[in-house]
Amino acid sequence: MQIVPLAVPRPLRIVLPGGSGQVGQALARRFQERGHHVTVLTRGPYAAPWHTVHWDGAETGPWTETLEGADVCINLTGRSVNCRYNAENRRQIYASRIGSTRLLNRVITGLANPPKLWMNASAATLYRRVVDAHGVDLPEDENSSLEGGDVLGAKAWNTRRGFTQRVIRDWEAAFYETATSRTRKVALRSAVVFSPTPGSAFAVLSNLVRLSLGGAQGSGRQFVSWIHEADYARAVEFLIGREDLDGPINLVAPNPLPNRVFIEALRDAWDVPNGLPAPSLFIRIGAFVMRTEAELVLQSCRAVPGRLLRAGFRFEFPDWPEAAEDLVRQWRHRND
Numbered sequence: 001m002q003i004v005p006l007a008v009p010r011p012l013r014i015v016l017p018g019g020s021g022q023v024g025q026a027l028a029r030r031f032q033e034r035g036h037h038v039t040v041l042t043r044g045p046y047a048a049p050w051h052t053v054h055w056d057g058a059e060t061g062p063w064t065e066t067l068e069g070a071d072v073c074i075n076l077t078g079r080s081v082n083c084r085y086n087a088e089n090r091r092q093i094y095a096s097r098i099g100s101t102r103l104l105n106r107v108i109t110g111l112a113n114p115p116k117l118w119m120n121a122s123a124a125t126l127y128r129r130v131v132d133a134h135g136v137d138l139p140e141d142e143n144s145s146l147e148g149g150d151v152l153g154a155k156a157w158n159t160r161r162g163f164t165q166r167v168i169r170d171w172e173a174a175f176y177e178t179a180t181s182r183t184r185k186v187a188l189r190s191a192v193v194f195s196p197t198p199g200s201a202f203a204v205l206s207n208l209v210r211l212s213l214g215g216a217q218g219s220g221r222q223f224v225s226w227i228h229e230a231d232y233a234r235a236v237e238f239l240i241g242r243e244d245l246d247g248p249i250n251l252v253a254p255n256p257l258p259n260r261v262f263i264e265a266l267r268d269a270w271d272v273p274n275g276l277p278a279p280s281l282f283i284r285i286g287a288f289v290m291r292t293e294a295e296l297v298l299q300s301c302r303a304v305p306g307r308l309l310r311a312g313f314r315f316e317f318p319d320w321p322e323a324a325e326d327l328v329r330q331w332r333h334r335n336d
Helices: 022-033 060-067 086-107 154-158 159-175 201-210 228-241 259-270 280-288 305-310 321-335
Strands: 013-017 037-042 051-054 071-076 117-123 184-190 193-194 225-226 247-251
Touching: 013 022, 022 037, 022 071, 022 117, 022 193, 022 228, 037 060, 051 060, 051 225, 086 117, 086 159, 086 193, 117 159, 159 184, 184 228, 193 228, 201 305, 201 321, 225 228, 225 321, 247 305, 259 321
Parallel strands: 013 037, 013 071, 037 051, 071 117, 117 184, 184 247, 193 225
Antiparallel strands: none
């Protein structure tokens, strides 16, 4: 199948609520370079080549005018999950996602000329983990079963994995709970987006590798779903041009791989021959010291981009070794 190009004869008006983070800035930069008019809605407006407007993700205000007549809204709002899941952080993680999504539903349905497309961030860790007879994770696309049961109950709020699943389920439920007949909706179920920027997941893992601490993490058998920053932006652009696609879309590279293989390829890209492994206990202790959660490393996810591939999208970086080499090359060019 042929990739359908971005079907737009004119510059687009694109609004990115919560677009001041790594992913949002990558999208804003790409769209700006292609001549589109980009507006980022952010709690703290900053100097940028694109337009920034204040919003708090909780209340209406002058920012609603940016959505009137816009072509695309891409909501990336959400407190970082790279933290300890104590009661207050859980509250903020949940409220920032569900609250901002419901707010946008209210605003968009009340506009005279709403955006033609609304993409809302989600996560690929939503799927129920299924293994084969040998205990190996089976690949999961958009047709796979989702987590359920007690994940949606009160117990889920106080368990780490259960909390993550509940947030994602409620996030998508809030996204679709209001009908928007004039606005197409796409839920972006993304994996970790790897970018050669300071503070990113790639930077953290690269630091471990370069300190010879880049061995298998935990059992090393848990699957890592990932996507290169360039393919994330290209996939979003692809979806803008495909008016026939709506609903959930997995934004993940087509070839997830076990942690042991994943980290080995990153060592090869950095030309580091060895790395000390980190047993699960060490991961949990390290996560506690760093005030984050071990599940971000130990949780297994083998999501695949079924709908993107069937629609004809071709990844520039389908395999992690080539993606890692490109990211390392960019990092050295920018930072070393």
